Amino acid sequence: MNDVIEMPRRESAGLVANEVNRFSVSEIRDRVNLVQQVMKAVMQKDTHYGTIPGTPKPTLYKPGAEQLCVTFRIAQEYRIEDLSDALVARFRVICVGRHQPTGMALGEGAGECSSAEEKYKWRGALCAEEFDLTPETMRRIKFAKGRQGGIDKKTQIRTEAADLANTILKMACKRAMIAMTLNVTAASDIFTQDIEDLPEELRAHESTGAPVSDPALRSKWVNAARAAPDADALQKVWTDGLAEIKPTGDMTAYDEFKAAVAARGTDFKKPEPKAMADFDATYTPE
Numbered sequence: 001m002n003d004v005i006e007m008p009r010r011e012s013a014g015l016v017a018n019e020v021n022r023f024s025v026s027e028i029r030d031r032v033n034l035v036q037q038v039m040k041a042v043m044q045k046d047t048h049y050g051t052i053p054g055t056p057k058p059t060l061y062k063p064g065a066e067q068l069c070v071t072f073r074i075a076q077e078y079r080i081e082d083l084s085d086a087l088v089a090r091f092r093v094i095c096v097g098r099h100q101p102t103g104m105a106l107g108e109g110a111g112e113c114s115s116a117e118e119k120y121k122w123r124g125a126l127c128a129e130e131f132d133l134t135p136e137t138m139r140r141i142k143f144a145k146g147r148q149g150g151i152d153k154k155t156q157i158r159t160e161a162a163d164l165a166n167t168i169l170k171m172a173c174k175r176a177m178i179a180m181t182l183n184v185t186a187a188s189d190i191f192t193q194d195i196e197d198l199p200e201e202l203r204a205h206e207s208t209g210a211p212v213s214d215p216a217l218r219s220k221w222v223n224a225a226r227a228a229p230d231a232d233a234l235q236k237v238w239t240d241g242l243a244e245i246k247p248t249g250d251m252t253a254y255d256e257f258k259a260a261v262a263a264r265g266t267d268f269k270k271p272e273p274k275a276m277a278d279f280d281a282t283y284t285p286e
Helices: 025-041 062-071 128-133 161-185 215-227 231-248 251-267 276-282
Strands: 074-082 090-099 105-114 122-124 139-145 151-158
Touching: 025 062, 062 074, 062 161, 074 161, 090 161, 105 161, 128 151, 215 231, 215 251, 231 251
Parallel strands: none
Antiparallel strands: 074 090, 090 105, 122 151, 139 151
């Protein structure tokens, strides 16, 4: 009768309100602050999240979602629906987030992936012979805008769905897990959804999680800015560099180029090249 009952300790800035089954305003504020603190102190740009041209908020990558799950002690539980057929590998996944200490379901997110998506459906032909020997219904010529303003022509053939099944399943799980993390942690006001939802030319490179960028393009114009012999030459480098970088949508190249131009401009004790500030305010990659 006199045993002491120890009540579960309430989490600070956690996800479970044990006493009253609801959060106070201060607790919600603490949770948002914790997400922002983790983003600043633990997450690294271009690894855990990244800013993609044309998007107003940072994009959350899978490593960043994993960091938030560790922070809030969220375990992932997957429900997988196989919608594949003989020609297409397709999976729909529901990721349930559970509170690790209590097992309580906190929320869920859905994700789907199919080998019929453009980036999985086709691959480049290894040689002209492979393209010629592939049935016409299983091959195509893909036209794309080239870096120098021209048109690139690529020969492509259909991929085998079975070869991509594991990749498609993992991608569906990834999308569902990131969606769940944003839903459960209420971090959607800080991050946007995974980059898969963006147009192909603005997607991050999936193998690295880093935004698409051309090192050669960056190096070319950064070095040109640093080598400018005077202010007039620097102005021309700025104008010519923008003309080449802007159509690519390469924000990494743009940021580094701009910094190099500004740094070189201080050597000449003149203002930054004309309209740099105005361009910054209105710049929208094509």
